[in-house]
């Protein structure tokens with residue numbers, strides 16, 4: 001494929017017979033990804049916190065879909081979703097997210113961005129892993145480079161001080177460290193399942209409308225209009241990671257300037273996001289916080 005013929009959703013392989021779960025599939029990148037996957041023949045489960053809005057979203061998808069309730073900010077809901085699963089799950093797409101929101105807590109008392117974006121998906125993945133046959137794709141962000149690029153193990157839930165932007169950056173750094181450690185565990189256990197990550201660049205979605213700061217909301221409304229690419233373009237790295245033959249732990253993003261927009265390609269991550277020691281530590285802490293253990297580890301032990 002040449003530079004002028006960039007990979008597109010029309011290049012998706014035939015996904016007939018495959019099942020995908022997409023979290024946060026009722027809007028933005030999740031919905032666009034669900035539409036593309038179902039359009040290519042996959043059975044897509046829209047995992048959403050509001051089933052009514054999920055059904056409205058599913059009505060815009062042509063192909064085989066199903067709506068199931070999943071609130072990533074409530075571990076009981078995550079467990080319930082996983083307990084209701086049966087049969088092979090070819091692709092799990094950890095897409096849902098919240099960004100720069102006012103200080104809030106999940107049902108289990110975690111800071112909302114870390115709790116939803118990382119811990120909820122951590123628990124979901126490990127509970128569903130026995131069913132996953134192909135891959136897990138987790139949606140991160142260039143924001144993983146925000147702040148001082150270190151996981152604040154001494155204040156994971158921002159108990160000391162809450163910075164909406166910093167907490168988002170931490171959660172997206174955690175998404176990449178999670179992918180790194182998951183792939184290490186998959187490899188070590190001899191599994192053929194792959195863990196990959198993707199980021200959409202900058203795409204106009206609902207994500208930017210919930211920021212705590214009014215100034216940030218206004219700035220993002222402006223940039224959504226004049227700078228951002230569409231949610232359809234933003235979903236391409238996720239779709240590429242979900243379907244192309246890439247090495248485990250790959251990170252896919254747009255190929256344009258600053259990775260803001262463009263066609264999907266392999267991109268680099270920060271040094272902090274590549275640190276296996278931090279990734280292992282975060283995994284152990286996430287197990288302790290969620291009470292969900294890695295099924296692979298249990299097999300190996």
Ligand SMILES: NC(=O)c1ccc[n+]([C@@H]2O[C@H](COP(=O)([O-])OP(=O)(O)OC[C@H]3O[C@@H](n4cnc5c(N)ncnc54)[C@H](OP(=O)(O)O)[C@@H]3O)[C@@H](O)[C@H]2O)c1
Nearest residue numbers: 024027028029071072073095096097141202203205206207
């Ligand atoms: N847009 C960008 O420029 C950009 C850039 C970098 C990374 N990302 C990442 O891309 C992913 C998708 O975001 P988006 O841009 O498509 O934003 P979006 O349109 O706001 O979609 C986010 C989705 O996550 C869902 N969600 C939020 N909290 C949830 C919870 N507790 N349980 C279940 N679902 C929940 C939302 O559901 P509700 O509709 O019910 O709120 C929504 O469906 C996120 O992980 C985000 O961090 C986006």
